[in-house]
Amino acid sequence: MGLTKSEIFTDEQNQLSQLLKAMAHPARIAILQRILISNTCICGDLVEELGLAQATISQHLKELKTAGIIQGTIEGVSVCYCINPVTWKMMEHQLGAFFSSYKGEVKCC
Amino acid sequence: MGLTKSEIFTDEQNQLSQLLKAMAHPARIAILQRILISNTCICGDLVEELGLAQATISQHLKELKTAGIIQGTIEGVSVCYCINPVTWKMMEHQLGAFFSSYKGEVKCC
DNA sequence: TTAATACATTGCAATAATACGATTAATAAA
DNA sequence: TTTATTAATCGTATTATTGCAATGTATTAA
Numbered sequence: 494m495g496l497t498k499s500e501i502f503t504d505e506q507n508q509l510s511q512l513l514k515a516m517a518h519p520a521r522i523a524i525l526q527r528i529l530i531s532n533t534c535i536c537g538d539l540v541e542e543l544g545l546a547q548a549t550i551s552q553h554l555k556e557l558k559t560a561g562i563i564q565g566t567i568e569g570v571s572v573c574y575c576i577n578p579v580t581w582k583m584m585e586h587q588l589g590a591f592f593s594s595y596k597g598e599v600k601c602c
Numbered sequence: 603m604g605l606t607k608s609e610i611f612t613d614e615q616n617q618l619s620q621l622l623k624a625m626a627h628p629a630r631i632a633i634l635q636r637i638l639i640s641n642t643c644i645c646g647d648l649v650e651e652l653g654l655a656q657a658t659i660s661q662h663l664k665e666l667k668t669a670g671i672i673q674g675t676i677e678g679v680s681v682c683y684c685i686n687p688v689t690w691k692m693m694e695h696q697l698g699a700f701f702s703s704y705k706g707e708v709k710c711c
Numbered sequence: 712t713t714a715a716t717a718c719a720t721t722g723c724a725a726t727a728a729t730a731c732g733a734t735t736a737a738t739a740a741a
Numbered sequence: 742t743t744t745a746t747t748a749a750t751c752g753t754a755t756t757a758t759t760g761c762a763a764t765g766t767a768t769t770a771a
Binding site for chain 2: 501506523525543545574585597
Binding site: 496497498536537540547548550551552554555567569570571572 | 715716717718719720721728729730
């Protein structure tokens, strides 16, 4: 039916998958990398640097913001975006635990 | 147009976003968690444990397999799935580097 | 006030993803 | 061989995502 049955999963599973989904696009990875490099925030620079239309960039920024991964504040005419430290650290911790819970190949298949 | 312009992004950005996309679904998170817990692989148990149809589970398993996150081998009548250690470690390392590259809030916005 | 700049929103078209019933393929048990 | 079991695949309906032109909104500069 094309509708994810989120009610049958745990809150943790739903939350983590939503965060991952927000990051799971090359443009949004590129945006995050750009924010991470120039620790100071950016805005319309992205439109020039990535080869996408302004409306598209704005849409991607909105998705990252809605997911809580970034935050933005109005700075005169432009808008300044940066990492949301709370979500970032939460995600870092959660993913770290998830990946490190794998105890190597125990000769299985 | 509904078509991601992968040609304007780096291979790293495209690859990482594809791996994240493969994980970005609660059912697939649940499948991975299940595999991580019962270090020994599983198969049709998932159909009982998760509340999804067999065809749907099979589809999710295929996506994880296509992305290279899990691997499966035929074991009699059933199929045994487990983590692909190469991709897993690669992803763990790449995501670890990505998240740890954030140097805290430098009072920005 | 008027014009310019920087983003956000809206609306549209095209493609992708989700879920499942039905069917198929392959192995195991009788 | 026949039957049962397990899982993959196909077809289809529904919903979500992607990308952009056009438009709207708010702030700054003249």
